[in-house]
Amino acid sequence: MSAIIRFMNYEQLLRERDLKVTPQRLGILTLMHQSGHISIEDLYEKISRQFSSISLATLYKNVHAMIETALVKEVKIPSMKSKYELIKAPHAHLLCTQCGSFEDVSVPMEQIEAMLPHGVHFKTTESSLVFSGICETCQKG
Amino acid sequence: MSAIIRFMNYEQLLRERDLKVTPQRLGILTLMHQSGHISIEDLYEKISRQFSSISLATLYKNVHAMIETALVKEVKIPSMKSKYELIKAPHAHLLCTQCGSFEDVSVPMEQIEAMLPHGVHFKTTESSLVFSGICETCQKG
DNA sequence: AGCTAAGTGAGAAAAGTTATCCTTAAAAAC
DNA sequence: GTTTTTAAGGATAACTTTTCTCACTTAGCT
Structure with a gap:
C-alpha cells in the first residue's frame, strides 16, 4: 500500500x-x-x-x-x-492491574447510559468506562 | 458534636x-x-x-x-x-460539561460488570464510570 | 512562483509532583 | 508521666510534565 x-x-x-x-x-x-x-x-x-x-x-x-x-x-x-x-464507536476499556495491558472492549454503552436511576434527569452525551481487574492471560499464568 | x-x-x-x-x-x-x-x-x-x-x-x-x-x-x-x-460503596459519577458540576450517582456497578461480552474472560475487580453530559439545572437554565 | 496563515522546533517558563533533610509530634515502652 | 522510638510535618530543592514564546519553515491558496 x-x-x-x-x-x-x-x-x-x-x-x-x-x-x-x-x-x-x-x-x-x-x-x-x-x-x-x-x-x-x-x-x-x-x-x-x-x-x-x-x-x-x-x-x-x-x-x-x-x-x-x-x-x-x-x-x-x-x-x-x-x-x-482515535475517536471511534463508543466502547469501554479493560485494564489489567497485574500486567498493565490495556485494551478496548465492546460494551453496549447506550444500555449503560440508560441505567441511571429514575429521577436523575441527566442528559448523557458520552460516557467513560474502564474495568480494572485481571486479564485472561494473567489468570492462567 | x-x-x-x-x-x-x-x-x-x-x-x-x-x-x-x-x-x-x-x-x-x-x-x-x-x-x-x-x-x-x-x-x-x-x-x-x-x-x-x-x-x-x-x-x-x-x-x-x-x-x-x-x-x-x-x-x-x-x-x-x-x-x-473517601472510599465508599461502588457508584458512578456525573460530570456536567456545561457548569462543571460533578457528583455521585448510584448505579448498579455489578450489573454493568456483567455486561462484558461472552468470550471475554476478564475478572473485574473494580470499575470506573463517568457520565458526561448536561445536568438537570443546566438543561432548565 | 509568491503570499499568507498556520505549523514546527528550540528553549524558557510554568505547573504539578516527588525527594531530601531536618524538626516536630505521635505512639510505644518503661 | 517521662523517656524513647519512629513516623509525620514543613521547607526547599529537584524532577517531571505541560505550556508558552518566538524565530523560522511549510502547506495551501491565488
Missing part, C-alpha cells in the same frame, strides 16, 4: 477540521491507529524515530488540536497516565 | 491502617467527606485555612498514603483534574 493511499484518509480527516496536513500529524495519527491507544511518552518516543527533530511542544499542540476537533480522545485511566486514541 | 466524637471514626480508620493520627490527616479526611470529592488544589486551599503552615508535600504524601491503604480513591475525570474521595 502506497503512502499516499495509506494517508489519504487521515489527510481528509485533518482537512475537514481545518488542520493543515503535515507529515508530523500524519505520523501521529498513524501511530495512534497502530497502537490503538498510546501515551504521550510512547508517542514521542515512537514518532521521534520518524522525525528525529520533532518537538514535544509540537506533539502536545497537535494532540490537543486533535482533541478539540474531535479526531482524538484522551482516555483517563486509574493509576496510569492518560492514553490517546 | 464535639471534635472528639466527630473525629473518632477517622482516627480508627487511620489506626487500622497503621497511619498515625495527626490533625492534618483528620483535616484532610474531614474535607474529603464534606466535599464528597475534591481536587488537590482545592484541598490545599481549604486545609491551609486550618493549618496555615501545611506543606503541599504533606498533602501529597498523605493522599498517597491514604490511597495505598484503601481509605481514599482517586477519580480521574475527562478533561478535568483528578478528584479524591
Whole structure:
C-alpha cells in the first residue's frame, strides 16, 4: 500500500477540521491507529524515530488540536497516565492491574447510559468506562 | 458534636491502617467527606485555612498514603483534574460539561460488570464510570 | 512562483509532583 | 508521666510534565 493511499484518509480527516496536513500529524495519527491507544511518552518516543527533530511542544499542540476537533480522545485511566486514541464507536476499556495491558472492549454503552436511576434527569452525551481487574492471560499464568 | 466524637471514626480508620493520627490527616479526611470529592488544589486551599503552615508535600504524601491503604480513591475525570474521595460503596459519577458540576450517582456497578461480552474472560475487580453530559439545572437554565 | 496563515522546533517558563533533610509530634515502652 | 522510638510535618530543592514564546519553515491558496 502506497503512502499516499495509506494517508489519504487521515489527510481528509485533518482537512475537514481545518488542520493543515503535515507529515508530523500524519505520523501521529498513524501511530495512534497502530497502537490503538498510546501515551504521550510512547508517542514521542515512537514518532521521534520518524522525525528525529520533532518537538514535544509540537506533539502536545497537535494532540490537543486533535482533541478539540474531535479526531482524538484522551482516555483517563486509574493509576496510569492518560492514553490517546482515535475517536471511534463508543466502547469501554479493560485494564489489567497485574500486567498493565490495556485494551478496548465492546460494551453496549447506550444500555449503560440508560441505567441511571429514575429521577436523575441527566442528559448523557458520552460516557467513560474502564474495568480494572485481571486479564485472561494473567489468570492462567 | 464535639471534635472528639466527630473525629473518632477517622482516627480508627487511620489506626487500622497503621497511619498515625495527626490533625492534618483528620483535616484532610474531614474535607474529603464534606466535599464528597475534591481536587488537590482545592484541598490545599481549604486545609491551609486550618493549618496555615501545611506543606503541599504533606498533602501529597498523605493522599498517597491514604490511597495505598484503601481509605481514599482517586477519580480521574475527562478533561478535568483528578478528584479524591473517601472510599465508599461502588457508584458512578456525573460530570456536567456545561457548569462543571460533578457528583455521585448510584448505579448498579455489578450489573454493568456483567455486561462484558461472552468470550471475554476478564475478572473485574473494580470499575470506573463517568457520565458526561448536561445536568438537570443546566438543561432548565 | 509568491503570499499568507498556520505549523514546527528550540528553549524558557510554568505547573504539578516527588525527594531530601531536618524538626516536630505521635505512639510505644518503661 | 517521662523517656524513647519512629513516623509525620514543613521547607526547599529537584524532577517531571505541560505550556508558552518566538524565530523560522511549510502547506495551501491565488
